[in-house]
Structure formats: C-alpha cells, structure tokens
Amino acid sequence: MTIHTEHPFDTPDEDRDPVRRLRGRVGGTVSLWTSGQGIERAGLTVSSYLVATGDPGRVVGLLHAESDLLDRLEESGTAVVALLGARDQRLADAFAGTMPAPGGPFRLTDWEQTAWGPRATSTTSWMGVRLDPTSRHDVGWSVLVEATVEHAEVGVDDAPLVHRRGRYQRPAG
Template identity: 90%
Template sequence: MTIHTEHPFDTPEGDRDQVRRLRGRIGGTVSLWTSGLGIERAGLTVSSYLVATGDPARVVGLLHAESDLLDRLEETGTAVVALLGARDQRLADAFAGVMPAPGGPFRLTEWEQTEWGPRALSATTWMGVRLDPASRHDVGWSVLVEATVEHAEVGDDEAPLVHRRGRYQRPTA
C-alpha cells in the first residue's frame, strides 16, 4: 500500500477551473437552508450566499440546480437559513451529500418546525425567509434565488463553521 500526500483523483493543477479556484479562496460561514414539513423536508449546505440589510432585509443564495431543497423551496415559498457552528461539521457534510447519513441527514440532530421550515435546534442564529416570486435565475452551475427575511434570531456565536479552499477552517479571531 502506498500513501500519497495528494488526493489520487484530484484534477491536475493545469486543468483546474481558475474561477472556481478563485471562488474557493473567498470563503464564508456555512449555512444550512431547509424547507418543507415532515417527510417532505429538504435541506442543503450553502456557503455561497449574501445577506443585505434594509427594509425589508434580503438574502440571495446560489443553490444546486438539481437539489431537493430548491424544489421544496419553490413549492413552499419559505425556508430557514441557519448559520452553522464548528460543532455542526458532520451535519454540514451530510446535507452537502459528502458524508453518509443512515436514515437521512434530518436524523443527525433535533429539529423544531417553524412557519418557514425545519430549524436545527443547535442553530441559534437563523432567519425565516420567503422566496421572492420570479426570482429564480440560472447562474453558472447554480440557481440564484432571492428571498425576503421575515424573521431573524441571533444567538451565541462561539465558533462559526467556515469553508475556504475546499475545507473547513477555524477563524482565528
């Protein structure tokens, strides 16, 4: 058995998409977007989003075009956008589809149903959003959606889960 210092299936350096590499260096706090009720719940880990303050406040997110979350969001018109902490890495990976979750990712933590969708009880900073009609725009490999923030709660911010350059990072300050 040989142990490699590099991933054996990595795309060779010269063949990597430069814009995607640039985007990976921007980094950001990982959020979990959830929507639906009961067995019709769906969720997706999202790090490409922007919150704009104002009256009303708005959130813009880039969602995977074939995600169950996008379908559920368009059906219900509402979602919970929760900021994840360092303790939520396993939850983030399960909702990103990169870690197995026997029985589904909703079994990994406790949830409460809000009027906007399910919220992980471990997520103390979150917002309830309503999708803006006709806000869907195909952008690259993603779908850009816009929503109005109808409710926001800010809890303790011990250690946010930050994603940069393809991996989780712990902020130093």
C-alpha cells in the same frame, strides 16, 4: 502503504477551471437551508450566499439546480437559513451529500418546525425567509434565488463553520 498529503486522484490545479478555483478562495461561513415539513422536508448546505441589510433584509443564495431543497423552496415559498458552527461539520457534510447519513440527514440532530421550515435546534443564529418567486436565475451550475428575511435570531457565535478551498477552516481570532 503510502500516506499522501493530497488526494491521489484530485485533478491538478492547473487543469481546474480558474473561475471555480478563484471562488474557492473567497470562502465563507456555512449555512444550512431547509424547507418543507414532515417527510416533505429538504435541506442543503450552502456557503455561496449574501445577506443584505435593509427594511426588509434580503438574502441571496446560489443553490444546486437539481437539489430537493430548491424544489421544496419553490413549492412552499419559505425556508430557514441557519448559520452552522464548527460543531455542525457532520451535519453540513450530510446535507451537502458528501457524507453518508443512514435514514437521511434529518436524523442527525433534533429539529423544530417553524413557520418557515425545519430548524436544527443546535443552531442559534437563523433566519426565516420568504422566496421572491420572480428572482430565480440560472447562474453557472447553480440557481440564484432571492428571499425576504421575515424573522431573524442571533445567538452565540463562538466557532463558526467556515469553508474555503474545499475544506473547513477555523477562523483566526
């Protein structure tokens, strides 16, 4: 048996899309977007998003065009955007669809239903947002959405979950 330092079936860097490779180097904190309620709830791990301060604050995100989350967000008009910590890596992988979650990813932790959608009780920094229905734009392989921040809570931020170049990273200092 041979132990590889890289995945043996990965496409070599020189054969990958350069824009996608550059985007991977940007990196960012990992968030979990959730919407809906009961059996009609959906979620998606998102690291391509931007929060703009102002009165009111705004959030812009790039969501997978075929995700259940995008459908639910457009139906309900609201969502929870929660920042994930290093302890939430399994949750992030399940909602990204990269790790199996028997019974669905909502079974992996406890949830509370808010006015904007379900929130994992383990998350301490989160926003309740309302979708701007005219903001949907197809951008590359994603859909850009914009929402108004109606509620924000800021909690302990001891070990944020950061994603860069296809891997989770521990931020320095």
